[in-house]
Amino acid sequence: MEALPRETIVDALEKRLREDILAERHPAGSYLPPERELADGFGVTRTSLKHAFERLAHAGLLETRHGVGTRVRDFLRLGGADLLPMLVLHSPDWIGEIFEVRRSIGMLIAERAATRATAAQVAELRLLLAAVGDAAGGEPVQLADVEVHRALARATGNRVYVLLTNTLFNAYLPVRGALVGPFEVPRAARDRLTPVVEAVAAGDQEAARTAAGDYLSATERMMLDGLARSRRRREGAR
Structure with a gap:
């Protein structure tokens, strides 16, 4: 030593x-x-x-x-999920497992929100979605996108979904800078998320679940590609 x-x-x-x-x-x-x-x-x-x-x-x-x-x-x-940020910092391989949970929980949240969202919550979702398209790009869009997902979790009426959503986003923090790929173009980020919000607004459970799955799968691929590029740059700099 x-x-x-x-x-x-x-x-x-x-x-x-x-x-x-x-x-x-x-x-x-x-x-x-x-x-x-x-x-x-x-x-x-x-x-x-x-x-x-x-x-x-x-x-x-x-x-x-x-x-x-x-x-x-x-x-x-x-241990509990509060260990995830530390584990991601130790090994980004944990991100793949986090994304698997993100996808399944996110689809369930959208489905529940479609049946339980109030008119006020739908209005809030639409305002937050517009903020995604109006953000400056990169990190501001990423943070605006997070707020839409927090609002979706609140719209389920189940506070555990809210805490799970917070936990999953906190797990990204150590590598968040490498995960901005889906958020670099504000309008594109908004358009990817729009079908989820509109399906929830329409009260269509199946459409909300499907739209959330499509959104989460697409953004997952983009973020994993960004993480791989970041890793290659670090290895090339050694």
């Missing part, structure tokens, strides 16, 4: 240990080496190491028992 730069010591320790845990160099259920051994190996103080442990415990990756040691939690068995 090599010494870490002093000016970012806790951040560097947290990152190093997090990567070791997520890469299973410290398997779930195993105990980390004694603090003194780890601190000496990294060339840091035990105080810095404890701060890093606290952050990782807060993230749900470690648990410390006084007099026993610090153990790696089985986050895949015990």
